Amino acid sequence: HQYQEAYRPQLHxxxxxxxxxxxxxxxxxxGSYHLFFQYxxxxxxxxxxxxxxxxxxxxxxxxxxxxxxxxxxxxxxxSGSAVVDSNNTSGFGKDGKxxxxxIFTHHDSKGEKAGTETFQNQSLAYSLDxxxxxxxxxxxPVLKNPGIRDFRDPKVMWYAEQKKWIMTLATxxxxxxxxxxxxxxxxxxxxxxxxxxxxxxxWECPDLFPLKLNGxxxxxxxxxxxxxxxxxxxxxxxFVGHFDGHEFVPVDTRIRWIDYGPDEYAGVxxxxxxxxxxxxxxxxxxxxxxxxxxEKWRNAMTIPRxxxxxxxxxxxxxxxxxxxxxxxxxxxxxxxxxxxKLNRHLDLSKYTGSLKNQYVLKVNxxxxxxxxxxxxxxxxxxxxxxxxxxxxxxxxxxxxxxxxDFHKGFAGRFYAPRLTSSKSADLTLVVDKSSxxxxxxxGLSVMTAIFxxxxxxxxxxxxxxxxVTIQKLQITxxxxxxx
Ligand code: FRU
Numbered sequence: 001h002q003y004q005e006a007y008r009p010q011l012h013x014x015x016x017x018x019x020x021x022x023x024x025x026x027x028x029x030x031g032s033y034h035l036f037f038q039y040x041x042x043x044x045x046x047x048x049x050x051x052x053x054x055x056x057x058x059x060x061x062x063x064x065x066x067x068x069x070x071x072x073x074x075x076x077x078x079s080g081s082a083v084v085d086s087n088n089t090s091g092f093g094k095d096g097k098x099x100x101x102x103i104f105t106h107h108d109s110k111g112e113k114a115g116t117e118t119f120q121n122q123s124l125a126y127s128l129d130x131x132x133x134x135x136x137x138x139x140x141p142v143l144k145n146p147g148i149r150d151f152r153d154p155k156v157m158w159y160a161e162q163k164k165w166i167m168t169l170a171t172x173x174x175x176x177x178x179x180x181x182x183x184x185x186x187x188x189x190x191x192x193x194x195x196x197x198x199x200x201x202x203w204e205c206p207d208l209f210p211l212k213l214n215g216x217x218x219x220x221x222x223x224x225x226x227x228x229x230x231x232x233x234x235x236x237x238x239f240v241g242h243f244d245g246h247e248f249v250p251v252d253t254r255i256r257w258i259d260y261g262p263d264e265y266a267g268v269x270x271x272x273x274x275x276x277x278x279x280x281x282x283x284x285x286x287x288x289x290x291x292x293x294x295e296k297w298r299n300a301m302t303i304p305r306x307x308x309x310x311x312x313x314x315x316x317x318x319x320x321x322x323x324x325x326x327x328x329x330x331x332x333x334x335x336x337x338x339x340x341k342l343n344r345h346l347d348l349s350k351y352t353g354s355l356k357n358q359y360v361l362k363v364n365x366x367x368x369x370x371x372x373x374x375x376x377x378x379x380x381x382x383x384x385x386x387x388x389x390x391x392x393x394x395x396x397x398x399x400x401x402x403x404x405d406f407h408k409g410f411a412g413r414f415y416a417p418r419l420t421s422s423k424s425a426d427l428t429l430v431v432d433k434s435s436x437x438x439x440x441x442x443g444l445s446v447m448t449a450i451f452x453x454x455x456x457x458x459x460x461x462x463x464x465x466x467x468v469t470i471q472k473l474q475i476t477x478x479x480x481x482x483x
Contacts, residue, residue: 027270033278092128205223237255263448312420321443373429377457402452403453418440
C-alpha cells in the first residue's frame with residue numbers, strides 16, 4: 001500500500017477503506033503483534049460490527065488481513081480480547097497445537113430493537129493457525145447477560161497463581177470480574193467501581209494487568225468512559241490497586257487518565273508480551289468520529305505506547321511513552337540543538353526547511369516557563385501546543401488548525417494538568433499528517449488530538465513570554481510506514 005490521501009496517517013494504523021473504532025483482541029504470538037479492530041466494511045460510518053485484522057512484526061509497519069470475525073445469528077461482533085491458551089484449557093487445541101482464543105461481545109441488534117435488556121452476551125472464537133482463520137464456538141454465548149443493558153467488552157488474562165482466567169467486563173457503570181478454568185464456565189467473582197472513578201458516561205473496554213514499581217507489584221485497571229472525559233466525550237481512565245484473583249482494591253480514590261486529549265479512546269494493552277506493557281487506543285472521539293472529513297476510511301489508531309508505573313508527587317501513576325520501535329523508521333531529518341535561547345519568537349525553518357514529513361520533536365527545559373510550539377501552514381492554519389505556568393497545565397489548541405465546521409465543539413483548546421513539581425520538563429511530540437500526540441514529563445501528562453489542515457503544517461515556530469533556555473531540542477524525521 002502507498003496511502004497518499006490528504007489526511008492519511010503516515011505513522012498510524014488506519015484501514016485501507018471504511019470505518020474503524022476500538023482496537024480488539026490484541027495479542028502477541030510467534031513474532032507478530034495482532035491487532036483486530038471494530039470494523040464496518042460496508043461504509044465509512046459505524047455499522048454492523050466485524051473484527052477487522054492487521055498484523056505487525058515491529059509495531060510500526062502494519063499489514064491489513066482479511067476480516068477475522070463476521071456478524072452471525074447471535075449478533076454483531078463487539079469489542080473483546082484474545083489470549084494464547086498454551087495449556088489448552090479450552091480444549092480447542094488439536095494435534096498438539098494450542099489455540100488462540102478470542103473472547104468478544106455478541107451484540108444482538110434485533111433484540112435491542114425489540115426492547116430486551118439482555119442483547120449483549122460474551123462469546124468465543126478460536127484459531128489454530130496463528131490467527132489467520134477463526135472458528136466460532138458452537139456453545140456460544142459462554143457468559144449470558146443477567147439483565148444489564150451494557151454488558152460488554154471482555155478483557156481476559158491468565159491468573160497463574162490460581163490457575164484460572166480472569167475476565168474483566170464493563171457492566172454499565174461499574175466493572176464485574178468473572179473467572180473460569182477453561183474460558184467457558186464463568187463465575188462471578190466481584191464488582192468494582194460503583195462509588196469511585198469518573199462516571200460521566202457508560203464504562204466500556206476495560207483492561208486489568210500487573211505492573212511493577214520498585215520490585216513491588218501493583219494492578220492497573222483501565223476503564224474507558226463515554227462520555228465524561230476530561231476534555232469532553234470519550235476518554236480512558238484507570239485505577240491503581242491490588243488484585244487477589246477475586247477482588248480489585250484501589251490504593252486511593254484519585255481519578256486518573258491515561259490520556260487527557262480528546263482523541264484517545266478504547267485503549268487497552270496487548271496480551272502475551274511478558275512484563276512489557278504495550279497500549280494502543282483508537283484515535284478519535286465518539287463526539288464526532290462519524291463526521292471527521294476523510295472520504296475513503298474513517299479513523300485510525302494511536303501510536304503503540306509503553307506503559308510504566310511511576311511514583312509521582314501525587315501518588316502512583318501510569319506513564320505512557322511511544323514504544324521505542326517508532327524510531328526504527330527514522331529517516332532524513334535529524335536535528336539536535338542545545339542551549340537555545342528562546343527569546344519570544346523562534347522560527348525553526350532555518351534548521352528544518354519545510355516539514356513535509358512526519359516527525360518526532362523532543363524539547364528539554366531545565367526550567368519550564370510559559371511557552372508554545374506552533375505548527376503552521378502556508379495557508380495560515382495553525383496548531384498550538386503549549387504550557388501555561390500559572391495554571392500548571394499543558395494544552396493543545398486546534399481552533400485554527402484547519403477544517404473544524406463538521407462538528408460543533410471540535411475546535412477548541414484542550415488541557416492536561418502537569419503532574420510533577422519538578423522544574424525541568426521534557427516534551428515529546430509525535431507529529432503525523434492529521435494528528436499530534438504529546439507526551440510530557442516522561443509520559444505523566446499525555447494528550448492526543450486529531451486535526452484537518454487545509455495545507456500541510458510545514459513550519460515550526462516556538463514562542464515564549466520571557467526568555468527561556470531550551471536545553472535540548474531534537475527533531476527526528478520518520479519514514480511513512482506504508483512505504
Ligand atoms: C466502545 C464501544 C464498545 C463496543 C464497541 C462497539 O467504543 O462502544 O463498548 O463494544 O464500541 O463498536
